[in-house]
Amino acid sequence: MTFEDNRRVFAIMKRAFLPPAEALLAFESAARHASFTRAAEELHLTQGAVSKQVRQLEERLGVELFRRVRQRIVLTDAGRLYLHEVRGALAQISDATRQVMSFAGSADVLNLAVLPTFGTRWLAPRLAEFLRRYPSAGLNLSVRLRPFDFDAEPFDGAIHHGDPVWAGAIAEPLFPEDSIVVASRAFRDRHSIRAPADLLRVPRLQLATRPLAWRQWFEAAGVDTEAAYQGQRFDQFGMIAEAAAHHLGAALMPRLFVEEELAAGKLVRLFDTSLTGRSAYHFVYPERRTLRPVVATFRAWLLEEARAARIGRETMLPG
Missing domain, CATH: 1.10.10.10 (Winged helix-like DNA-binding domain superfamily/Winged helix DNA-binding domain)
Known part of the structure; x- marks a missing residue:
């Protein structure tokens, strides 16, 4: 035949x-x-x-x-x-x-995989500026929590947190994760929190996927404790921020995820000690695929926004 x-x-x-x-x-x-x-x-x-x-x-x-x-x-x-x-x-x-x-009415469509809290609290508020620069673009954003195969998924790029390792892809750093301790003003005053050791006797909100974070923060603050793992657990930073704003406990949060609450006074930073993780946020895209104009424009814009955010945090006074 x-x-x-x-x-x-x-x-x-x-x-x-x-x-x-x-x-x-x-x-x-x-x-x-x-x-x-x-x-x-x-x-x-x-x-x-x-x-x-x-x-x-x-x-x-x-x-x-x-x-x-x-x-x-x-x-x-x-x-x-x-x-x-x-x-x-x-x-x-x-x-x-x-x-x-979704391609209807758009000359170009960007399909992006994002982490949920990063997408809602950092990326989404900034997207209007990207669409102003690229008015013909369409956007499809979907949540992905772990690395995937770009050949098997219909994505042009992804936001990744961790080491810059993704099979078959290029990972460009955006910024490290700088975490601070926050709480509502009412919670701080009600529990008379004045020193890092005072956090040992109040409810602490824990991220399920970062079980060592509070212990690392206490070590950085000079507090020796075996109780760092105690507290209510959540699976997303966004839920922790809401819980802290409603007086449920003290939270160890990446600063970029609570900027709005800090500016509005819904949360206050409790101490100057911060925890900078070894891993970082990255923009990841397939290494074997030529970047379409909309992807190249988004990459350039995202790296610019990340640089501005890094400079802003470096010059921001504690508080």
């Missing part, structure tokens, strides 16, 4: 194992509602049409997807397995469709 013949056979085989989309939608809806009638209402079809599509799908697959029990339908073991895979495939198609639709 020629290469063209092989390609034609492969295409035919793919179609043979690909059921009609309307049958998959009918199956997923019926499984979710455990009812052909409610699935029909959702899909704007008759109950008979949904039942027929599911029956034809079962005939095509050669397995029973539902057991009909009186007026109810119950997934079989094969149906549960198939539902899991079908839902994942439909979700991927939906996500891909939304991404493509």
Whole structure:
């Protein structure tokens, strides 16, 4: 067989194992509602049409997807397995469709993976300036907590915290993480916090992924303690900032994430001692991919903003 013949056979085989989309939608809806009638209402079809599509799908697959029990339908073991895979495939198609639709009205679209607190508290308030410089740009921001494969994900770049190590990518440093202890003014006054050791007797808010942070801060402040690990735990800095602003405890926070609260007086810095981590924030992008104009412009703008933020923190007086 020629290469063209092989390609034609492969295409035919793919179609043979690909059921009609309307049958998959009918199956997923019926499984979710455990009812052909409610699935029909959702899909704007008759109950008979949904039942027929599911029956034809079962005939095509050669397995029973539902057991009909009186007026109810119950997934079989094969149906549960198939539902899991079908839902994942439909979700991927939906996500891909939304991404493509986002290109409408924009000459260029930037797909960026961000860390949640960095995205909401540092990046988002500054994006208006980037869009002013690049008015034709579109933005798609998604949360990613860990490094990923740029060949497998539809991202042009990512914000990364940690060491400048990312397989197949270039990591450009933005700034280190400078953490300070903050609390609401009311919390500070109520607990008469005047010296670092006073923090040992008050609630301290902990980030679950930074279990050593408070201990390192106490060591930097000259306080010897075995109680540094005690306190309520949260999985995001944004939640800790809100909890501290509402008098729940003292927080050890990266300064860049509480700038707004400090300026507004919702939080106050308790002591001059800060904790500068060895790791930093980086802008990461694929090393084998030529940067599109929107990505190159964003990179230049981001590095400029990061430099301004570094200079601002270096000249900022403690408080």
